[in-house]
Amino acid sequence: MTATPAKTGPVTSVARNRTVRQYVARVLFAVLMTLVGVLFALPMVWLVLAPFDATPTLSLEWPDWTLDNFARLAENPYALRSIGNSLILGVGTMVIVVGLGALAAYAMSRIRIPGRDGILYALLLLSSIVTGTAAMVPTFQIITQLGLINNYVGVLLVLAGGILPTVIFILKDFMDSIPKSYEESARLYGAGPFRILRDVVAPIARPGLAFISIWTIVQVWGNFLVPFILLRSPDLQPAAVLMYTFYTESGQADLRLISTFALLFSAPVLIIYFVVNRRYGFRFHGGIKS
Amino acid sequence: MIHHSRRGIVAAFAVATASALVLAGCSGEAQPEETEDGPVTLTITANAITGGKNAAEADWIADWVIPQFEAAMEEEGRDVTVEFEPQGVDDENYKTKIALDLQSGEGADIIGMDGIWVGEFAEAGYIKPLSEVAGDAVDDWEGWEQIPEAVQAAVSFDDERYGVPQGADGRVLYYNKTLFEQAGLPADWQPESWDDVLDAARDLKQVEGVTPIQLNAGTAMGEATTMQGLLPLIVGTGEQVYEDGEWLGDSDGLRDALDLYKTIYIDEGLGDAVLQQEAAGRDTSFQLFAQNQIGILLEGDYFWRSVINPAEGVGTAPMADRDTVVGYAKIPAMEPGSGIEGQDFVSMSGGTGRVLNPNSEHPELAWELLAFMNSAEAYEERNATTISITPRTDVNDAILSEDPMLTFVSEEVLPVTAYRPPLAAYPQVSTALQQATLDVVSGSSVDDAMSAYVDAVTDIVGEDAVAGN
């Protein structure tokens, strides 16, 4: 249905050209979005289908439907518990880093501490190497000296130390962008700094806080090395560590267990994400007038 | 206002502290204090976990060793509790973890480890000879007489016993009798030389959709390349990776071995070179063999027991007709008589074992437990469901007759087998050897691969320690 300019006047032709262009743009947009959606969805199809297949392989097949894999996994004494452990570690780290990170980010945003940005960047950079393999020995030694081996406190502190710089960095960015007029009015009404942070800044920064909370949980959820070296008892290990038990001694993956566990391992963090997103939203809606 | 905000800060700290305390409460309970004559707790760790990796070993420890040992101790009037700390990760991570534990003076009383780590751990001072840790009781143990010297050597270092081996293994050539029949080859096959193997592979190449031979190569497979690839070839040329205090350098034997790789993967296309570079290549080779798509595969008895084993829930790539379709043959030397010690046939063996932690607070008792875990009774129980070759000849005589393949390994292969040097430098030299095979199968000339290897090994152990320099 291409427009034929000869039959129409110049004005309508321009208008119609615009509609056509808009229409084409729309179609293109829809095609593009579909493509992006398919590309992102494609790898996940296996995750959804394989756990229900009696004999899963790496190929994508219509499953020979069964729930046996879940039953087998339920018999595993560590599998389900490990997902609970991941929750404890994820939420625990989140509470620490979001709480302490918000305090620090707010103070850093509102007070000119000498060399503030420099410190922040330096910590951000350090966090990238220290969470890697190179600092494994020092970290282990420190936790041993503190007597926190096989104790969640040790894991939480190490995880928090690695994640806090990024949290502060991102939150400070959010806090910087919050107009100060609210705080000023609150102060005029006699509110103290902590109360201002809690009752004025935090609600406005809520999308940022929600975002960083989820980010933290995602980080912790996938972390293998820290809990693995700092915890001894398999009863305490999180799912990221347990995932590796489903390989044989020669490194073969037991696809029945791995696929099923992968689904159970991914599900809670997906659910948390979508619930938080729905409830709090990662956005600044209205409120701020400029 | 100031008052107000100060309270706010206090509240913030209180929240932080409280959350830390709450979380601390969620973590593992502290070990009870032990006194000299009070109850004793021993700990065992191994890379085995119920419902996952090496589950049979984990179940055996938890369900048999611990209750039996605790009961035996109770009869003697001693209150002993044994705890098991299972792990289920890849070997590198497990090794890292036990090294960190031992380094900080902690860790389980009995630790399972690959025999090949014993040298590095001993050199680091992490482990000590058994008799140094637990005294004379070690040398008096009845079990040593049942364990052949060569098997003991797998967890020894500098002629001292650092651990008790927990198994023995050997490598063979597996072949698919169905494919052999299609290629006009005998069902009862025993090659006498590398050329015999190549001839069979050439015949197999005529069969549609079949990879004639897969000989482990490349770095992606790690140690599997060295143990189930290059080393059995090298000993077939009469050389060893470490001999008379020197590491293998530019030698005829290594050249011949690399030439064989070149013939198989590059010149004649008898093997799938791409497979050797895949991250999960070994896994895939198992699957393909089980699906009758690989003719000949060099693997350990592990492959028979735990990969193609048709028993429910045991094999990871089960072959229902394993016993009729899968044949096995000794690995021939390059030519008859060209192997080490003038042998016609060769193999390589590894082995895992258990060591005592020198930091143990109750070393004598820990030894008692270790000896108990290695008693004939314990091995019989351990092999009640799936049989593997034990280090003890008395147990092997009793149980192996049920499985012709393991009997074959025990009687035919173990007498001609060789072991890797239990030295700290070995893992790195092994990586350099893997790289040499990778270079060849990805198209480099044998000369280039060789010179790169010599550079690498010189870099690792120093010029003086490389043969031929």
Place this chain on the structure above:
Amino acid sequence: MTSSTVTPPAGRVTAPRRRRADDVAGLGKARAGLFVAPALIIIGIFLLFPAVWTVWLGMTDYRLTGLQAASPEFVGLENYTEALTDPAFWNSLWLTLIFVVASGIVGQTLIGFGLAWSVRNITGWVKALIEGLVLAAWVIPASVASFLWLALLDRRTGTVNALLGTEGAAWLIDHPMEAIILFNIWVGTAFSMQLFSSALSAVPPSQIESAKMVGASGWQQLRDVIVPNIKGHILTNTLLITLWTFNTFTPYLVTAGGPNGKTEILSVYIYETAIPGGQLGLGAAISLIMLLINLVIALGYVRVAQGRRKR
């Protein structure tokens, strides 16, 4: 900070740029210190201290096992010269740069922004679906994600080969860098999308309305209203994405650095050196070199950021 005790007149708040750090809440330096202290203490003990220790390790021949574990020797800068003269290091650095630019800066940031921009005005299930899929890829733990990609690209039974009819194509062997770049885009785009979504919705609607009123096209709105408004977010995002991409280890789970080192980006190179290779001292030294490279990058961004502020 004496000025903090003076409450600024409310009217001045609307000219915030120069006074962005003003203490409007009456925090005061001492209390600000208390706010910052708990975080800094944790960071100090569990980040800074191991970091300094790592720097020290980088100047020894320390290993986790063997003789050097018992008595590591101080070797000064030997590890650094060893790393810097190793062609494998330079190869690894080059691969890392390609990886960062292609998957981080171009891939995640641009696609993330594109998605945030595209879905900003649509509502309902389409938006929820697109965002949901992208976010799910980000939320799925790395060990699972890598497995999904192995299944996707498997040579024999992979989904891609089945869909494209390219049976037997070994994507991970023949195009390993492309594979990990796409993988990393898949994994990480959601972060940029989220950040830009938030940033876009924080752009004052009145400004967009005025732009629309004068007939600005979507592209013009983007250029003249949106980008100037979210410049800070763009910088933050690009900086974080660059650092994270530089340091990510996840591609190892897909290709294990192979085939033959073709995807041995720096984080993988360090792992191979430190753990399977056992040379923790050398690994620590390379980590520090990596840190310095990151520092240069960060300084570049800071310069841009300061330039932005001056304007």
